[in-house]
Amino acid sequence: MAQKVTIEPVTRVEGHGKVTIHLDDNMNVAQTRLHIVEFRGFERFVQGRPYWEAPVLVQRLCGICPVSHHLAAAKALDVIVGAGTGHGLTPTGEKMRRLMHYGQMFQSHALHFFHLASPDFLLGYDADPAIRNVIGVAINFPELATQGVLMRKYGQEVIAVTAGKKIHGTGAIPGGINKNLSIEERDTLLKGADPLNIDKMIEWAHSAVQFFKDYYMKNREFVDNFAFFPSNHLSLVRKDGAMDLYHGVLRAVDADGKKILNDVDYQDYYNYIEEEVRSWSYMKFPYLKHLGKEKGWYRVGPLARLNTCDFIPTPLAQKEFEIYKAHTNGKPNNFCLHTHWARLIELLHSAEMIKDLLNDPDLQKNDLVTKGTKQHEGVGLIEAPRGTLFHHYKINDDDQIVMANLIVSTTNNNEPMNQSVNFVAKKMMGGQATITEPMKNAVEIAIRAYDPCLSCATHALGRMPLDIKMIDSKGNEIDHYRS
Amino acid sequence: MKKILVYGYGNPGRQDDGLGARFIELIDDWIAGEKIQNIDTDTNYQLNVEDAATIADYDVVVFVDASVADIEDYKLEKVVPDNATIEFTMHAVSVAYVLDLCQKIYHKHPETFVLHIKAYEFEFIEELTAKAEKNHYAAFEFLKRFIQQT
Numbered sequence: 001m002a003q004k005v006t007i008e009p010v011t012r013v014e015g016h017g018k019v020t021i022h023l024d025d026n027m028n029v030a031q032t033r034l035h036i037v038e039f040r041g042f043e044r045f046v047q048g049r050p051y052w053e054a055p056v057l058v059q060r061l062c063g064i065c066p067v068s069h070h071l072a073a074a075k076a077l078d079v080i081v082g083a084g085t086g087h088g089l090t091p092t093g094e095k096m097r098r099l100m101h102y103g104q105m106f107q108s109h110a111l112h113f114f115h116l117a118s119p120d121f122l123l124g125y126d127a128d129p130a131i132r133n134v135i136g137v138a139i140n141f142p143e144l145a146t147q148g149v150l151m152r153k154y155g156q157e158v159i160a161v162t163a164g165k166k167i168h169g170t171g172a173i174p175g176g177i178n179k180n181l182s183i184e185e186r187d188t189l190l191k192g193a194d195p196l197n198i199d200k201m202i203e204w205a206h207s208a209v210q211f212f213k214d215y216y217m218k219n220r221e222f223v224d225n226f227a228f229f230p231s232n233h234l235s236l237v238r239k240d241g242a243m244d245l246y247h248g249v250l251r252a253v254d255a256d257g258k259k260i261l262n263d264v265d266y267q268d269y270y271n272y273i274e275e276e277v278r279s280w281s282y283m284k285f286p287y288l289k290h291l292g293k294e295k296g297w298y299r300v301g302p303l304a305r306l307n308t309c310d311f312i313p314t315p316l317a318q319k320e321f322e323i324y325k326a327h328t329n330g331k332p333n334n335f336c337l338h339t340h341w342a343r344l345i346e347l348l349h350s351a352e353m354i355k356d357l358l359n360d361p362d363l364q365k366n367d368l369v370t371k372g373t374k375q376h377e378g379v380g381l382i383e384a385p386r387g388t389l390f391h392h393y394k395i396n397d398d399d400q401i402v403m404a405n406l407i408v409s410t411t412n413n414n415e416p417m418n419q420s421v422n423f424v425a426k427k428m429m430g431g432q433a434t435i436t437e438p439m440k441n442a443v444e445i446a447i448r449a450y451d452p453c454l455s456c457a458t459h460a461l462g463r464m465p466l467d468i469k470m471i472d473s474k475g476n477e478i479d480h481y482r483s
Numbered sequence: 484m485k486k487i488l489v490y491g492y493g494n495p496g497r498q499d500d501g502l503g504a505r506f507i508e509l510i511d512d513w514i515a516g517e518k519i520q521n522i523d524t525d526t527n528y529q530l531n532v533e534d535a536a537t538i539a540d541y542d543v544v545v546f547v548d549a550s551v552a553d554i555e556d557y558k559l560e561k562v563v564p565d566n567a568t569i570e571f572t573m574h575a576v577s578v579a580y581v582l583d584l585c586q587k588i589y590h591k592h593p594e595t596f597v598l599h600i601k602a603y604e605f606e607f608i609e610e611l612t613a614k615a616e617k618n619h620y621a622a623f624e625f626l627k628r629f630i631q632q633t
Binding site for chain 2: 066138139145146167
């Protein structure tokens, strides 16, 4: 009979996730499952509400990536108000939204790398957990810790001036935006006192990429062999194949780089993507319909985006992209921990995009909203920090929302996260009767690479701890590790 | 005169979780009405690492948060830096964590308190429960007195 290891959370998280690792009679890992209890009530909650409330309402989902939900909802409603998809907005409307979005990407990626990932790299994944955190980084690498804090702060300032305020921003409205960027706001972001200006942010983002490359050269075997498995990859790309995190067509490639979803209009996403329900998890498993459940699952997020796009349209990030792609001879990269490398290249790209946008005089113009003929259905997609985010709404003649479907990035990465946990568990836990701290952290590193946001996928209020439970072949708990 | 920051956090779209943000509205009105010069306010959904930079230059910081702890209506608690451990996908941090990070990076930290206000419901509603609303008014009167004595 199989044995089982379970990892589950404890605190005020209402929805929850856990990992169970089943061991066979020889104590080898037979099966792993990452269970996440997803709270789907939100899609019901918005039904009956006026559609124009959606971009603000969806921020109630959680406070972690409210900008991504705000913009994805606004993009769906652009279609409903007849403003078209993506490029139907006024230049000021579209560019203000892009600035907001790249601010969100910048602060989120900075937070993830400096706050969550760098402790493992700088201090060692098997280091004492009491120091393996950003505080440990602050003690041992104060310059890096300071950069992480201030990059995050800078990104938050970009969001505040574009969304209007930090909480429940109202910047994006159906058909456009409700404010432009004043000269004073622009200059603060463009040439504020050191270090809070865009040139310093680009410099720091570039050195973060260099930091990872240096780390990689010294730890190549660990990084490459940590969790490697082939998969499909999906994201938006610009029509010419460039990376575009705000808008584009939907592209998927397989593990060898062959296009398996060829730049389709995301308004028809439901023709291409299906969500599977499995009895042991409330979080669904999306897959490409034409390939089926077994072969159609895909990754989203930084690793996927650098696998689907043909180039990055900013010079410094493009140069780093070429170095990154050379590592896999131009083929898709399926190394789980290279997600961090990809994320940092996107961090650099986001900083470059912010500078380009700040220098664009369209941001000071006053033509903010586009109007058209009302439609009854709209889909909005955006490349959120963690991956592709889908918002789909239908309304009735009274302007009330009658259907909402959200596929959040973490849900898209459900199967890849399960695959990563399986890979690491087989490598680290086979033949073990107890769960050591390095073993537990290895599982966490595998999940953390995807930067999952359980708040979006569940009913959580922000905290996401993880526990491990080991159960023997007779169903008895033989170890329980609670974080 | 001491430089003071009052910082409310929580999600106002989640009923009583919005106590922090609603409390700051009261403080802002008070500051404007009394033309108080030495108090700033801030709000966010949750605390994060950048708040170490936000608080570094203040003498006194009061964080205001909704609480599900077993308290009557509100409670002021002094906070000291604490080296909290990392969680596997942590996207928010505690006050003690922010304080510790501030100390490690800037080699100083303000005198810091958390004003816990008793909360009851966390549904998708942008309105406090009646009991939470009553608590936040009581907490506001308390904090005014506290600040005036600081």
